Amino acid sequence: MQDKSAEDQVVGLDAEWNVNIASYGMPKKIGKLALLILAYKDSDGRHKAALLRLHKFPSLPHRLLAFLVGGTKFVGNYVGGDIKRLGRDYHCEDEMKKVSVVNLGRYARDRDVVQSGTVRLDALVQICLGETMQKQASVRVSSKWEQPSLSQDQKKYAALDGIKSLEVYLYLRQKPDLSVRLSVEEARAGLCIDVAPLRGGALSMVATRCATGTLTEQTYDEWEVPSDMRLDTGQINKRRYRVVNVCSVVAPHYIVPYVKKKESGGPVCLDDFGAPPFFVILPLTMLKQHIESDTIRPFPNMNPNVNNMTGATGGAIPPAPIVPPAPPAPPRIMQNQLFDQNETFTEEDTGQIGTMDQLDGDAETAAVNLSNKDVEMLHKVCLLGDKAALGNDLLACAHLDNAPDKITDCFSAVVGDVFHLMDRMKIPTHHEFKKAFKVALRDSVLQWSPPELEEVKTAVKAKDGKTDDEIDADMYFNAAFWKACVPRRVLPPRLLYWRVRAVFVSFGGMIDSTSKKPLFNKTAWKKANNILKEILRGYYSDPPGYSFYSTKFNKRGEPMVNAYGFDILSCRRGTNDVESTHKLLLSIFGTWHIGLQMSDCLLRERRHRHNQRCSEKRRLGHPCIGHYDTWLIDALQILVQVNHGILLHPNWINSSDFKNTQEKFGTITLHDAELAEALAKVQIDESVRLTHDMQYLCSVMGTKLPLLPVHTIDERRHFSNLVVQLQNGQDKSCKKMALEWTKAVNGVTIFPKLPVHLRNYRDKFERNAKVRQAFKDAQESREILSTLNKALCPEIEADEGIDAEDTPQQLDNYTRQWPAICAPPQLLLPLAPSAVEPGNIHVGGVLINKAPDIAPLDRIKKRGRGQRGPDNPRKGARPKRRCMLCKGKGETDDAARNCPGSRHREDCKHLQR
Incomplete structure (x- = not known):
């Protein structure tokens, strides 16, 4: 390994240890790291693996430790966790921090081979090598890694993990790293480049480019700023900026840094320069070498032609059965067409x-x-x-x-x-x-x-x-x-x-x-x-x-x-992430007495915090900033980069680098363009006064008056009139009624309505109409029943001279027509024997009703201050002290008490000896 070049000093690393599984399926006990697998490529080009059994060593052998920290690059899936466990189990945490490791999941994500950096090794092998790893579960998780000898299945399993990790790394090394930007030395004229996002190399944007072009020989001073723009020269390091001839634009709304509009001072996007080609000055942190690949996309995670589990070799682990790749999703307007x-x-x-x-x-x-x-x-x-x-x-x-x-x-x-x-x-x-x-x-x-x-x-x-x-x-x-x-x-x-x-x-x-x-x-x-x-x-x-x-x-x-x-x-799909937030909103927000504007603010803050917590949990490499003021991180990221040329958080994306979209959250506009045009024609008297909530609804929905449900008396009457006028029954969506409603809007007793407001009230109106009609249809039956009730009601014989205040007593004539029903007499409960006879009574062998022998309160005397209490009634003198030397020598308690050393230590016979 030492004879190879630094680039070829690569070793595949994996580790195994005992895992005891409980009856409920979770690991109950995890043992010490027992087996270390090192895979390498020999001089003949063959891949081999060395299996090192370490569980009997209290610490790592010196030569093995020197090899680990000697500069060799160790690759594997979750290899960082294996190295940390090796240092923890063998008491060399500080040395393991010096080991050079490459996590294959992150390494593959930086090359946009997979969409998740937490992919498993067998999936990486399938994607990169087009092979299927047969990883037996009984071998993978077992308590047999510390046995005196390993089985052939264990040896094959362990060696395969290390060798395939090395092969996957060698395959991925040939692909370009999409997170790398140009350096000062690499930026030379005529180089084809891709324009990438400025700050942050977030994993969701590694395969993202905003435009393509070539570097020119123009310098910073030679670039001609467009007439309607200005350049903020005070924050530009000329050495790290280049003039780019942009040939094509795929993200027209990306903001060009430090270029502002001359009049308004607003941001300038790529589409403001006109149709390509055009010249623009950009920092090196936005430039990377051009890659001829159709998988590079203008926006993060928008590559429908490349499956999440598909690699360049064509091998794939499809997430669904034989489903051809779907075409890209069209814009919202195109979908509705x-x-x-x-x-x-x-x-x-x-x-x-x-x-x-x-x-x-x-x-x-x-x-x-x-x-x-x-x-x-x-x-x-x-x-x-x-x-x-x-x-x-x-x-x-x-x-x-x-x-x-x-x-x-x-x-x-x-x-x-x-x-x-x-x-x-x-x-x-x-x-x-x-x-x-x-x-x-x-x-x-x-x-x-x-x-x-x-x-x-x-x-x-x-x-x-x-x-x-x-x-x-x-x-x-x-x-x-x-x-x-x-x-x-x-x-x-x-x-x-x-x-x-x-x-x-x-x-x-x-x-x-x-x-x-x-x-x-x-x-x-x-x-x-x-x-x-x-x-x-x-x-x-x-x-x-x-x-x-x-x-x-x-x-x-x-x-x-x-x-x-x-x-x-x-x-992340389903009620685990959705319903928990809904429950919190219902239990907390539902009990607060706040207005609409404050509700929107609180929900916006809640949504922002929830999204950030999900990003920290789900997105690989997302920084944990410890607070929710993300705009401060944006400002701090820009400040540190301008002053020191360093990205404070490499995996952070500044939202200020992009143009604001037209998306709205919170209280949004719900009416269509036709209804908005009709509302714009409504004339409102200047004397109309709206509440604060109504004014807020008007501001967020862009209307003169708020769109409210049917609630006033005049609105109910007007609805009845419209129902009579529009009896064709074809306006099921109530859209025509909502347009007709705007003609009677005055902002005091009648407010504009959405079609859904009218549909909901129409259902209520129809139910009430059916109830009223049923009341009329039952008129004859109700009259007959009323006559029957009067016929079966006995007459009250009024007594002369009874005042109106005695009317309740007069109603008692109903009950006098029938004999009175007497209530049964109350039963006499027997008294307790102790209440009858104050003497002592035995119940179940227990003496009850016996007064305790307590002296009267007036006879109890309180002991005065300094007065001696009663003596201990214990009989006999205080026991003698024992000699501790005798006791320590095994003497009996009597011998220890009779020893002269019980009073004076120097008199003990054992001390004199």
Whole structure:
């Protein structure tokens, strides 16, 4: 190793130790590091591994310690944790800090080979080398690493880990490091470069470039600043700036540092320079060598063509079964153009209803059984495209809209929670098909990753001896174990739609044998139909190239494993991260008496803190700054870089480097452009006075008056008039009514409305109208019942001379017509014997009712100050002292007490000797 060059002094390192697994599946006891694996490449180019057994050594051998700290580079997955454990177990923590290590997960992430730096070694081998590692769980996590001799499986397993770590590193070393920027020596004229983000090399931006171009021979003083811009020369180090001829721009809203607009002083973006090519001066911290690769993208994590688990060799561990890569998600406006603009979602009942009796009428339909022919046709549609579905009415159902002729994969930046999706349909609690429906819906929405699932099944069969049927039953009734070690994915819309629709069609009409009612009623079918519409819009599908899973680590920084040796996964999808925040908001914010503006401020601060905590927990390399004032870090990052040329936090992204987007959070605008135009024409009297909350709503929504629900008397009357005028019944969304409503707005008794306000009040108005009509229809019955009540009521014989104050007594004539019913006499309870006879009484061998012998209070005398208390009634004199020397020599207590040394130590016979 010493004869090789510094670049070739690379060793793959791994370590093993005993792990005792408790019955509940978690590690109970972890032993000392027992085996150290060192893999190297010999002079003939062959890879070899040395297995060093260290558990019998109290400390590391001197030559091994010198080799570790001698400058050799050690590579491996989580190799930093192995080195720390080696130093802790063998008392050489300070020496282990000098070891040069390379974490393969981070190393691969810097080259944009994987999307997560916490990827496992077998995944890296599959991605980089196109090979599959057979890592047996029984060997990986066991308590046999300290046995006198290792088995052949253990030797093969250990050597394979070290050798494959070295091979993965040698493969990744050939790829360019996307986090490296140009140095002063490398920046020469004519060099093709990529313009990268200025501050921070965050892992989410390593494959990001804003523009491409070439370095020119122009100097800082020769660059001509555009006429409408100015250059802040006081903060520029001329030596570290270069003039770039920009050839293409992929991030037009990226802010050019230290260039300001001449008049307003605002930031200048790349698109302000016009169409390329153009010249601009940029710092070296934004320049890196150009890389001819289509995987370099203009924005972080937006590369749909490269799967999260796909490498350059073509080998992959697909997160879903045979799913072709989806096209990039179009902008929001383009997504809406794919659907009918007049499409509306059915109103749903959002109440938490648990029984079928509380819902509307049952939907009469027959259960549909899917045949193999249907499955074959759906398979063709998913693989061959929508042409295979022409002329075939797939999964037809009277309660669902017809399936679309063409499904285009589109995705949303805000992903809906699939667990709320599965809980939308409120079905009968005791329906016999409830469990089967829930499991079928779960498996249709969340697709298990086939390679990991098959690997876990093989390990369970080998260790527990379970059959395929037993494993299927365990996944059906006890899915918690499988969810903790096997990742799942929500498929693209063109696959997810047919899977979920098949579940609805198959289970919706199943009849319970006891209640004779179907699983779905009318409300459940409406919600199912809305879910299918949302799936078509991509609200639930996982974004391409993004994984919601990461490995859990213990306090020592080691991956947590289960009883079968598989990593325990942490999922960012679902109620674990969502519902906890909602619960806090409901329990705290719901009890505070604050206005709308303060509510927005508090929610904004809460959202900011939650996002930062998630970033510190989930994002590899994100700094823990110890506070939530991120704008201070931005300012400090700029100040330190200007004065010292150092990045204080290399993995920090300054949000001030980018132009502000048009996104809004908190209280946002909800009305469309047509309603906004109608509101702008409303004339408001200057005498109108709005409350502080109303003024805040107007400012954030850009209106003259706040859009409020129907609440005043004049608004109720005006709604009734509009209902009479617009009786066509075609305005289900109430959009036309909202536009007509603006003509009567005055800002005092009538305020503008959103269509949803009118729809909600329309439902209430219709219910009240039905109640009033029912009251009129029951007029004849109510009159007959009133006559009957009067006929069956006895008359009261009024007494003359009774005042109005005695009217309650007059009503007693009702009861005088029947004989009075006397209440039963009270029972006499026997008195306790002690209360009858004050003498002593024996009850159960216990003497009760005996007065204690206590002297009267007037006879008790208090002892005066300094007065001697009573003597100890102990009989006999004080026992003699014992001689400690005699006692120490083994003498008896009597001999020790009779010894003269009990009074004077020098008189003891043992001391005289």
